[in-house]
Amino acid sequence: MEYAAIHHQPFSTDAYSYDGRTVHIKIRTKKGDADHIRFIWGDPYEYNDGKWSANEQPMRKIAATEMHDYWFAEVVPPFRRLQYAFVVTDDHEDIFFGSSGVCPYNEKTLETIHYYFKFPFVHEADTFQAPEWVKSTVWYQIFPERFANGREDLSPKNALPWGSKDPDVNDFFGGDLQGIVDKLDYLEDLGVNGIYLTPIFSAPSNHKYDTLDYFSIDPHFGDPELFRTLVSQLHQRGMRIMLDAVFNHIGSASPQWQDVVKNGDQSRYKDWFHIHSFPVTDDNYDRFAFTADMPKLNTANPEVQKYLLDIALYWIREFDIDGWRLDVANEVDHVFWKTFRQAVSTEKPDVYILGEIWHSAEPWLRGDEFHAAMNYPFTEPMIEYFADQTISASRMAHRVNAHLMNGMKQANEVMFNLLDSHDTKRLLTRCRNDEKKARALLAFMFAQTGSPCIYYGTEIGLNGENDPLCRKCMVWEKEKQNQDMLQFMKRLIALRKQENTLLTEGHLEWNLLDDKNDFISFSRTLDEKILIYFFNQGNVVQHVSLRELNIDRNKKICDAWTEQPLQHHDVIAVQPGEFLILSAAAPV
Template sequence: MTDSVIFDPRDLNFKNPYGAVPSGTVVSFTLRPPRAGGFSRGRLTARFESRNNEEQTVPLPWVDSRLGVDQFRGTLDVGTYVGLIWYSFVLEGLDGRRAELGPYQLTVYQGEEAVPTWFGEGMTYQIFPDRFCRSRIPDPAGLVGGRTVHQDWADEPVYRPDEHGEIRNRDFFGGDFRGVISKLDHLKDLGVETLYFNPIFEAAENHRYGTADYDRIDPMLGCNQDFSRLCDEAHRRGMRVMLDGVFNHTGYVSRYFNGDGFYPDVGACQSWDSPYRSWFQFIHWPDRYESWWGIYSLPAVNESDPGYRRFIFGDEDSVVRRWLRAGADGWRLDVADELPDDFVAGIHAAARAEKPSAVVIGEVWEDGSTKVAYGVRRKHILGGHCDGLMNYPLRSAILSYFSGGRAEDFVQSMETIRENYPPFAFYSAMNSLGTHDTPRILTLLGAGGERRDQSRDWRASFRLEGDALRMAKERLRSAALLLFCFPGSPTVYYGDEAGMEGFEDPFNRRPYPWGREDGELLGWFKQLGALRKDHPALRRGTIRYVAAEGPLLAFARADDGEELLCVCNAGDAPVTLPLPGKTASPLAGTPALSPLEEDAGVQITLPPRSGAVLLMK
């Protein structure tokens, strides 16, 4: 006897309502053991994790017997509780026999606040500002960090250590806001609705994750007014702008820490009386301090410091509020799971107070509902914290599926996320195939992994060719189709749509190849972007899995009378999918359609490593 015979938490016949529930919900549970099991009573035990693991027992009396199956039913009122509930069942027979099931997870979230839906509906485009587009070759003289600038846009980024054995990331290409503005019409044509920028504030390194001045746009990008102009131009084209909030650490070279003395201000490591000294956590002042993952150039901040909290989100003119006022529409929080929950809640409250339509997206690499950081279960998506998270579990599932995995495993992984996440978080996820922190998706799909077995010089010079390139492009087309059809915002890392390649940083951060794009891939992404923009079923519709068998994956998205079917074949041989009683019209891809002989339906045949979207009737 298996649990699935008796209880399936994803089936409304066993648990109602589905998945995560808002506080105040009464949840109904039904156990359905075979009559032959001889069970006479059941009970549910619910453990309220964030209420000191308090337990509540609910009797599940016998209520009915149908077709040889008993039914035991009861309800759990979650009351005002917010957090995770771990529940399990016991069935007992008169002869002393027992069956134990569970534990299962129930996520209970705050349901009072209306979460803006715009982010999850449309396509997002991630821009690494230094490498997207430049309007001129900048002069680095006098800028923080002792920078150099590549004169040739097609240069290879510096990846070898310097004479001191360090990779300092001080080589810039000079991408700027004027360059981005010049490409906004191109991005609109691609279907982009949200521009997500990696950090834009003044910083010594080209990635700008070691913020030097939160009040100032990095001069290579432009000035503060240029940022507002960029936002105005984006808004005029129906796009929104999301910024990267790096609030867990600053730069060693910064106005606040001032490790190299570049700034005239008295930094934390220069004077015990510095107004910024309490922002940092010194083990031995001034030369030993906490830093992000032990990287000395990124000193960690003390997020409990009142002055730092006021500066970031507490004051009327705080960082969070000021840049929303300047034109931004939301924040993505870097290393959100390394920020205290009440700090994230403060950012969220400040963002909503400044701009009610603003959203906050958190960087979390795992299932955000069960994430534990520093020994604490995080509240990321329980309401009032993050409106959505970066969906790295989806990326992992897609990579596995298109690299020889099974569709059944993809469904299991993604249904776990859908079950555990509140609907607002599931539909506001930042879904991507790659980011600035991962190798390029085309490279992974063609090279068969990150190839850490090879030298760094080998990885720097590696390019796909021949059959490997052809197969990688076929897989990328299918993976992108799945991405654009899945709930949450399909997020494209700049250049993936153009066929950019590269393993780890900095090879995944090369300049965008203007004029040298892969036209076939670019055209495909434009088609997917238009599809996402034009069909409500893809923007906000329900999801229902139709098939998952080996290389074949199919799911339907439906909304307001419209139903679209996304079908993918990750294998090396054709696959077929019969759809009795249905008609289908292809919207993307080139499936072969044939009538079913025994039914007024249709059979879909997909070539190897391909995908299609069809309008169903």
């Protein structure tokens, strides 16, 4: 057994409160090393005849990656206090693994209390919790300047005719909030129930990430009343709205920055930024990346904190928005985000706080900052497998597993899963315009835990290379829309919403990872219901014999996509590039 590969980190995503009473525990061993693991646990103060009274239960192997097996146990400590360790067994030895690492599995070790890990007290207050509604949300991301032009009168003077060319960096086409209001029936029909708008506040550029005034709607997008109309109509349709807050940096055209440029170290805003020397030149201050017109805000300054918190609360109080997506969230300090979370959640407890973080977001998802992050690291391996075809099915599954194992279950359940955005190539382009691939990839992502999001136009076949080409005008002429894709998306969204609890909380099990034939199968199970997915990314047809799936005879099986009932003896062909979703549940 490879002792050096055994790993459990107390007080992390390896040991956390799931719901204020239940503790989830994970431990990692070298792949194939351990046959089984026993979880030893008890209340640290409970003794019988001078001996610590411990319980024992088997752990369940819930995932594997290239290198490791992951084992899981959950317990509800009666007095909310927990002391625990592990006994790892392979074919020729048992070892004790605790806070001092590997020890011989004997009476003396078991009695040495400081060899045990501790989970001192399970506090509701320290439990990661997220707004419940997020679990049943399918998101739709809109880049307002390119969705729909509902008010020609608002459009910038230099606005080009809608869709007249592929966009350049500084082009304007006149999309606005009225355009979104006008298309709410379309969005409701599509089935999405959460709208994420990239920034809508006053800013010179078409993307509006160079904020001029956080308290005003950009005049080319509309005005407060129009925005109020949009929000209320969304809410009436049971839909939610999330705005984009750019707090890492501000636009150089903003009055605050202009004051500093003008008045140098006499400016009242000089400490709102990270300025290294005065007067301000074009390279003596911190900015977003190396973008001179996006000076970085000093979020450690109480004045800046108050200014940004006022903004956050203003759009909640005045317009009842439902979420904040936080741009470049990872480069702002944790101390500010904790203050932000306290203020926002106090104002409206079920506001969803989503951070733009392209890497492991674990430190922001500990319960006192964000509810979720944009889950790029989770979907990247899926894209590399389906679209790029640069990694094998098992490598993709292992990286998906590794990502899930790096999170708390209840955090994974509300992550923001996306395959493309205004910051990436469009999905279809990444799939080299292979529509079938794009559909399979969408179906695969929609089958995972977390809230799925589609980027505007995916549903009608928009493509595009990286920014600015991923920000083309939405196509509204039906005949230019890919209607097959639209129907497909409506069905996929409907299926997700129908099976939402299972796909959010259900256990993920990989049944088949056939690298040679590029044939994948996994199941999502919750209580008595199971969805079994098959993806054929190979070149030959694959046949699924239902009998071989060992589904309980009393369970009703059907094709979840077509809702056609199936028989236990059926054999179903899955053509190259296609997928199959079986649903098995006890008859109602």
